[in-house]
Amino acid sequence: MKKKILLPTDFSKNSWNAIAYAIELYKNELVDFYLLNAFNASTYIQDILVVPDEGETLFERSKKKSQMGLKKILLQIKAHGENRDHNYFTASVFDSPLDAVKNCIEAKDIELVIVSNKGETNDLDTILGSNTIDMMEKVRNCPVLMIPADVTFKEPNEIVFPTSFKTHYKRRELTHLYEIAKITNAPIRVLHISKEDELSQDQIEKKALLEECLDGLEYSFHYLENTNVNNGLKLFVQSRESEMIVFINKKHAFFGSVLTKPMVKDLGYSSKVPVLALHDLRN
Known part of the structure; x- marks a missing residue:
């Protein structure tokens, strides 16, 4: 029976590192990996938050950027070395990272979330910084494995x-x-x-x-x-x-x-x- 593992990403080096760790950890297992990017198309005009609707230019531009980022990750995975026991699915979602993860867990019956604890700027308060902590605290129906930045996979000594x-x-x-x-x-x-x-x-x-x-x-x-x-x-x-x-x-x-x-x-x-x-x- 295949495992279902969710890999949230903000396309940073650290989030790729967590993806590579997951691939190696489960290299001998049958796994469906779900690559998830939660994108934000909101902007401020004269201090007023404006959230565009689907179909509007800003929304579609953000969505396209997200989808292109996921395609690049698939190419990275292929270059990393294909594994016949692994399948990959992608999703670009207009939502907060925490809510996107929660919804994906429910929709796909995810068994485990693996995510980096640092985002694009290595700051605790960036996309995959504070949100990773929120995931570990607030995602109560699925375990969350946090991979620190720059940790490359090796079988743990203990x-x-x-x-x-x-x-x-x-x-x-x-x-x-x-x-x-x-x-x-x-x-x-x-x-x-x-x-x-x-x-x-x-x-x-x-x-x-x-x-x-x-x-x-x-x-x-x-x-x-x-x-x-x-x-x-x-x-x-x-x-x-x-x-x-x-x-x-x-x-x-x-x-x-x-x-x-x-x-x-x-x-x-x-x-x-x-x-x-x-x-x-x-x-």
Whole structure:
């Protein structure tokens, strides 16, 4: 059964880098890739926002530019090396990047979004800057894999999975963690950061449930005490030179603050580590 993966792009070097990473990560898998560009044809006239209708010159010019950009990416992919197991589909959409992604996920039954965290000017507030963070926070029905700028694909040496052992783990929620670990042969390092010396009975039971979900993979447990979550995760990843982080973005819980703008900026810009945001399906 083919996977369906969405690749939003603003035609920047960094967004191409994320596309190339996705192609390599799933090089041995059957995949339908959807290349999506959300274009904006709005303009300001005397401080008044003017949004042209379809058929008007500005709209059609913007749409044509978007379509030409997608055609160029297809040529880049062909030059990169064709893969018979991969199919590519393109879409130019007049919408915000976040809404375009949400709508495409629903329309095409997308399983995973892979996107760069930096846009055209390497600024957090440009097209694929703040919008990537919004995707990781607000796209609740599909995992989002953020690829930092200039990270080229290589099979990760290990995947760090931070957890509080307070989540009622579901196999279907951990599908992409399991899959990426399987196809890259990367061991999973389960990281627990706490100010408590011992796990509660509930945490012990949740840990056992997690072990069931990871059955068949190489994994190990690691513990850090007397440090906050953000610093502990950062230090663990840096000290071990880990090459990917995967976690469940459960709102209003232990790791609810991890996907704030400062944390994403810190992980993506400083440590250069791809970050996969999974979601608690009950949220």
